[in-house]
Amino acid sequence: MxxxxxxxxxxxxxxxxxxxxxxxxxxxxxxxxxFPSLSLSASMGQGGFSWPVALSGAxxxxxxxxxxxxxxxxxxxxxxxxxxxxxxxxxxxxxxxxxxxxxFQNVADTLAALQHDTQSLDAANVAARSAQGIFDETGGRYRLGALPIASTRSSEQQFRNAQLDEIRYTSARLTDTAALFQAMGNPPVESTPSAAATVPAASAATVGASN
Missing domain, CATH: 1.20.120 (Four Helix Bundle (Hemerythrin (Met), subunit A))
Known part of the structure; x- marks a missing residue:
């Protein structure tokens, strides 16, 4: 709101x-x-005031x-x-x-876009966590010799794609947040948590560990 x-x-x-x-x-x-513009002075009242005399040529x-x-x-x-x-x-x-x-229409459209961004980012977060779990599992099974390297590469690619989706939806949310501030015409008084914080640090740690 x-x-x-x-x-x-x-x-x-x-x-x-x-x-x-x-x-x-x-x-x-x-x-x-x-309306007429008229300035009255004290001299008009001297010796009595008569409108007929006052308005006559004499x-x-x-x-x-x-x-x-x-x-x-x-x-x-x-x-x-x-x-x-x-x-x-x-x-x-x-x-x-x-x-x-x-x-009002501009703000309403921007709020609707932000709501859609939030839903998309939440779904991307869930998908990324799921892809990460599969990637970790296949990596462990590969190290035990239960799976070929091709299976590990496939699960890693899915995980990378899920991470890219997180980044794209986070960028869209930040862009629409800036658009909302512009639509309101006033910068926010209080700092709000960055949407980028919704991306867990575990993903970055997993990426670094897998390289």
Missing amino acids: VPSELLRTRPDIQAADAALQAAAADVGVATAQM GAIWSVGASLSQPLFHGGALFAQRRAAVDTYDATVSQYKQTVLAA
């Missing part, structure tokens, strides 16, 4: 999250542009009227900009969901 929180460190998810935040900010900016703050009406004159364009920003945000949300789903 892999905690889903680990996938947050994947570069593609981080990039999708940043794009989503940027799109959300653009929607906020487009919405804010639809008013001391006649420019306020232009500030209030400008967004209304451009309301169609501003609304279209906001709608475009919202559409972009919706598309970014969809892209973010696809990125997350693809990340």
Whole structure:
């Protein structure tokens, strides 16, 4: 089992999250542009404040009227900009969901491959131990003169092939383990036992003794 929180460190998810935040900010900016920008000062309240006077051409703050009406004159364009920003945000949300789903699929496929590697390596270990037992038995019988040299060579070849299978499956497991760390986007915090440790040292000792 892999905690889903680990996938947050994947570069593609981080990039999708940043794009989503940027799109959300653009929607906020487009919405804010639809409202008038007005700065009020204390001078507006001197001698009483009257909106008709203030917004008239002769008013001391006649420019306020232009500030209030400008967004209304451009309301169609501003609304279209906001709608475009919202559409972009919706598309970014969809892209973010696809990125997350693809990340989960990537991790799930890698975990399935690791499980298959473990099963194959376990079977290879059993086969190697069996081949080693046969090799040891035939070697002993050969030394007693009960078997010809050809039988010993045959059992040795089977043992060597079984050892090669162990090495191949161990390599595949290590490769898929590295792929899992890459899929999670974060290196492991704690060291994990190497899959190569599953190959008993007795095999190497037997090989050395048989040479």
